[in-house]
Amino acid sequence: MDDPVLLTGSEGRVGSAILGDLGSKYDWRLLDREPPTEEPSHEFFVADITDYDAVREAAEGAGAIVHLAGDPRPEAPWNSVLGNNIDGTHTILQVAADVGVERFVFASSNHAVGAYETEERTPDLYRDHDEFRLDGSELPRPSNLYGVSKAAGEILGRYYHDEFDISVACVRIGNLTEGHPPKDYERGQAMWLSYRDCAHLFDRCLAAEYGYEIVYGISDNDRKYYSIERAREVLGYDPQDNSAHHD
Amino acid sequence: MDDPVLLTGSEGRVGSAILGDLGSKYDWRLLDREPPTEEPSHEFFVADITDYDAVREAAEGAGAIVHLAGDPRPEAPWNSVLGNNIDGTHTILQVAADVGVERFVFASSNHAVGAYETEERTPDLYRDHDEFRLDGSELPRPSNLYGVSKAAGEILGRYYHDEFDISVACVRIGNLTEGHPPKDYERGQAMWLSYRDCAHLFDRCLAAEYGYEIVYGISDNDRKYYSIERAREVLGYDPQDNSAHHD
Numbered sequence: 001m002d003d004p005v006l007l008t009g010s011e012g013r014v015g016s017a018i019l020g021d022l023g024s025k026y027d028w029r030l031l032d033r034e035p036p037t038e039e040p041s042h043e044f045f046v047a048d049i050t051d052y053d054a055v056r057e058a059a060e061g062a063g064a065i066v067h068l069a070g071d072p073r074p075e076a077p078w079n080s081v082l083g084n085n086i087d088g089t090h091t092i093l094q095v096a097a098d099v100g101v102e103r104f105v106f107a108s109s110n111h112a113v114g115a116y117e118t119e120e121r122t123p124d125l126y127r128d129h130d131e132f133r134l135d136g137s138e139l140p141r142p143s144n145l146y147g148v149s150k151a152a153g154e155i156l157g158r159y160y161h162d163e164f165d166i167s168v169a170c171v172r173i174g175n176l177t178e179g180h181p182p183k184d185y186e187r188g189q190a191m192w193l194s195y196r197d198c199a200h201l202f203d204r205c206l207a208a209e210y211g212y213e214i215v216y217g218i219s220d221n222d223r224k225y226y227s228i229e230r231a232r233e234v235l236g237y238d239p240q241d242n243s244a245h246h247d
Numbered sequence: 248m249d250d251p252v253l254l255t256g257s258e259g260r261v262g263s264a265i266l267g268d269l270g271s272k273y274d275w276r277l278l279d280r281e282p283p284t285e286e287p288s289h290e291f292f293v294a295d296i297t298d299y300d301a302v303r304e305a306a307e308g309a310g311a312i313v314h315l316a317g318d319p320r321p322e323a324p325w326n327s328v329l330g331n332n333i334d335g336t337h338t339i340l341q342v343a344a345d346v347g348v349e350r351f352v353f354a355s356s357n358h359a360v361g362a363y364e365t366e367e368r369t370p371d372l373y374r375d376h377d378e379f380r381l382d383g384s385e386l387p388r389p390s391n392l393y394g395v396s397k398a399a400g401e402i403l404g405r406y407y408h409d410e411f412d413i414s415v416a417c418v419r420i421g422n423l424t425e426g427h428p429p430k431d432y433e434r435g436q437a438m439w440l441s442y443r444d445c446a447h448l449f450d451r452c453l454a455a456e457y458g459y460e461i462v463y464g465i466s467d468n469d470r471k472y473y474s475i476e477r478a479r480e481v482l483g484y485d486p487q488d489n490s491a492h493h494d
Contacts, residue, residue: 142409143406145337152395155402156395159395162362
């Protein structure tokens with residue numbers, strides 16, 4: 001990807017992980033609702049993600065968009081996720097179609113399928129021996145309205161792929177933390193995504209050939225209930241970390 | 248269902264089909280955005296579906312809700328489906344949870360999966376010999392933003408089922424017309440739903456036992472690419488019409 005890549009929500013945690021490892025690999029344009037707290041490393045646009053004109057200005061000439069912007073709180077109220085996440089994702093996808101972006105990488109979430117973690121399945125679900133896997137072909141089953149908004153974003157991506165032939169990858173991000181999750185936090189260990197594996201996965205989403213994909217974004221944890229096989233096969237994802245390997 | 252049943256969007260086409268056959272079978276409360284054009288047969292509430300307080304007043308004491316309200320146009324613009332269909336469906340589901348409604352029947356649409364009708368598959372898809380079937384377990388693939396909004400409504404229903412234990416049935420309605428579709432309209436024949444089969448299907452959704460279901464709402468057409476097996480098995484749907492049987 002030689003063309004500029006627009007990164008929305010660049011000031012958040014996922015943006016930090018991506019820019020930490022890939023800051024010099026792409027010609028980034030950063031976009032966030034608030035001005036940067038430090039001198040930005042790349043061209044920076046301050047815009048609300050639902051402001052079509054402002055977002056379009058940032059996207060003109062971009063070859064790809066990595067869309068992270070949105071209310072990241074699992075407990076976010078409906079009005080916030082309706083506007084920031086659902087309407088915001090529609091806005092940036094419409095911009096992508098209008099300016100001719102080739103690929104679109106969407107930060108979806110484990111909360112889009114959080115209600116598969118039923119009382120019957122847990123805590124076995126979080127343990128090595130358990131063979132239950134979600135692989136991205138299952139219907140969404142959100143655990144909160146934030147998860148509803150992420151599942152809606154995936155469906156918007158499906159529509160814009162089918163209608164405008166944009167390559168769309170939806171990454172259901174697990175639990176992104178810089179350090180290993182606590183040893184006694186079983187769920188966190190099962191869905192851990194290290195910063196470097198996160199950056200690598202988004203790198204692959206910007207390089208691989210695909211049409212429309214839903215993949216899980218976790219490290220290669222011994223404990224897991226998300227399959228990373230699709231990410232390996234289609235994207236060439238090759239994670240280096242495992243929550244079981246504590247220093 | 249002895250308790251009142253709230254029917255939103257009662258003045259539309261689906262409402263006509265339901266009330267035509269089931270008008271005296273349930274203790275209906277009707278709700279629509281506009282006042283009725285004729286003297287209503289049942290208690291009538293005029294309310295916008297996104298007005299929580301007004302909708303709640305209509306739903307107090309109801310045992311079930313049949314939710315048809317929304318912008319029904321396949322070409323409806325985003326702002327309309329975002330408000331009327333997505334926000335509206337959230338409003339009525341939250342009302343359902345807050346007043347303790349036991350079951351919720353949602354008028355979804357064939358447009359939630361319209362993009363499965365690819366150039367490669369059509370027109371064979373519409374013909375008797377073709378064995379491709381959608382059965383409700385597949386991921387949504389909308390053909391327009393209206394279809395996106397209906398798929399989002401299904402996911403909202405999934406969340407309210409999981410979180411509040413409301414029985415939720417999503418009916419992906421085909422092509423509801425009073426008379427048979429024209430003989431040369433292959434797609435219309437494949438997805439035809441007669442008025443009486445429509446009323447019968449919603450009747451079954453109000454009577455059968457289930458948790459969360461996505462079913463297709465078409466008559467027993469010779470031509471079909473939607474499976475009605477799930478509706479038969481779980482709901483006891485037994486359609487009487489077939490688009491191939493012209494008078």
